[in-house]
Amino acid sequence: MKIGRKFRPVIINVVNHDNFLGKINELLLGSNTVLDVGCGMGTTLKELCCPFKIGVDAHRPYLENAESGEQFVKLNYEAERLSELFLPKTLDSVTLIDVIEHLDKEVGIDVLRQLEEIAAKKVIVFTPRGFFRQKDFDHYGLGGEAYQRHRSGWEIEDFQKLGYNIVIFSKFHDQKNKAFLEAYGENAEPMDALLAWKDC
Known part of the structure; x- marks a missing residue:
């Protein structure tokens, strides 16, 4: 630990609602620029x-089929190489919403490191808690099967040791989620989701 550096405890809260976007927007207050990694169709x-x-996605057809009327800069690039595109502290905030679970754990940790360098204010991550089985199936029919499979599961401790604050969205994933229903069936217990963020 560097001399004079203050230890900041990690905050962990539990909520029983599904308004994760409301919380993300609360965290984005004061940010003029945001990079959304794995933005899909926006x-x-x-x-x-x-x-x-700015939205970046590795699968070009998602960007080409972005919702009409949505104005954002579209970049076809891999999350693993974003430090090649952006200088340190060039964007206020970076989000990874339902993305990090599609990466191997070691790759995901390296992506977080890159994004912490790019962001001047915050890195925000939303992901299932634990490993959520998801098949190589593109519900959009745009040939992105290779990008849809889940490759890692993330727990509170994974983000905690990286200095992220955490909100647990209790029982967030359930049978209303088509991928959850396909993977676990009609009688499965719901699965929590994690919202983690770090001030840069």
Whole structure:
């Protein structure tokens, strides 16, 4: 530990609602620019409150079929190489919403490291808690099967040791989620989700 550096405890809260976008927008207050990694067709990005938005996705057809009327800069690039595109502290905030579980754990940790360098204010991650089985199936029919499979599961401790604050969205994933229903069936217990963020 560096001399004079203050230890900041990690905050962990539990909520019993599913308004994760409301919490993300609360965290984005004061950010003028946001980079959404793995933005897909921009469905979630359009809900983010920042005036200037950049969406990056490794699968070009998602960007080409982005929702009409949604204005954001579209970049076809891999999350694993984003430090090649952006200089340190060039964007206020970076989000990974339902993305990190699609990466191997070691790759995901390296992506977080890169994004912490790029972000001037916050890195925000939303992911299932634990390993959520998901098949190589593209519900959009755009040939992105290779990008849809889940490759890692993330727990509180994974983010805690990296210095992230955490909100647990209790029983967030259930049978209303088509992928959950397909993977676990009609009688499965719901699965929590994690929202983790770090001030940069």
